[in-house]
Amino acid sequence: MSTGYVELHAASAFSFLRGASLPEQLTEAAADCGLPALAVLDRDGVFAAPRVYAAAREKGIRPLVGAEITMEDGSVVPLLVENRTGYQNLCRLISDAKLEAPPTDLAPTGQPPGVDPHARKRPCFASWTALAARSEGLIALTGDEDGPLLRGWQRAGEAGAAAALAKLTAAFGPD
Secondary structure (H helix, E strand, O other): OOOOOOEEEEOOOOOOOOOOOOHHHHHHHHHHOOOOEEEEEEEOOOOOHHHHHHHHHHHOOEEEEEEEEEEOOOOEEEEEEOOHHHHHHHHHHHHHHHHOOOOOOOOOOOOOOOOOOOOOOOOOOEOHHHHHHOOOOEEEOOOOOOOHHHHHHHHHHHHHHHHHHHHHHHHHOOO
16 A cells, blocks of 8 residues: 655654654654655754665665755755755765854854754754755755744744745745
8 A cells, every 4th residue: 555645854863852763663664654755854964864775675665865954043954855966965065064163143052043952963054055055956845843934934923934935945946
């Protein structure tokens, strides 16, 4: 039995304090539910990708690669890889962001506004300019409670959400 649903934003145990299941467990659950594909997007890295890829191939489902990228404003943009260029751009974006110094407007905790000060790992702090420069071959999702649209809405209502959408559109185009 195959459903039309595809999980596009699962987090594995490699996303510390966000996901609890190992990549193989997520893939097993997706196969048991009859999903045709599964995307695991870990925070600021493609940590689970090799294990999801191998397990999904064994189960006959399509593995989708991606990551959640923490932006300089504290929002998180989920990205899916569309092709080889997208994978290269995602890996370069993560690498470059991890090498960047933290933003200068950090809170006393050393984190940008809205980032959990108890997080075990330092987020990437990717800039919107860097994201736009590396957007080819990537598909952006609007995100969850940490996504730019909801965070924009919570901060400034409709105008804040529109501003966040404008950033995503500038980076990825209207689609």
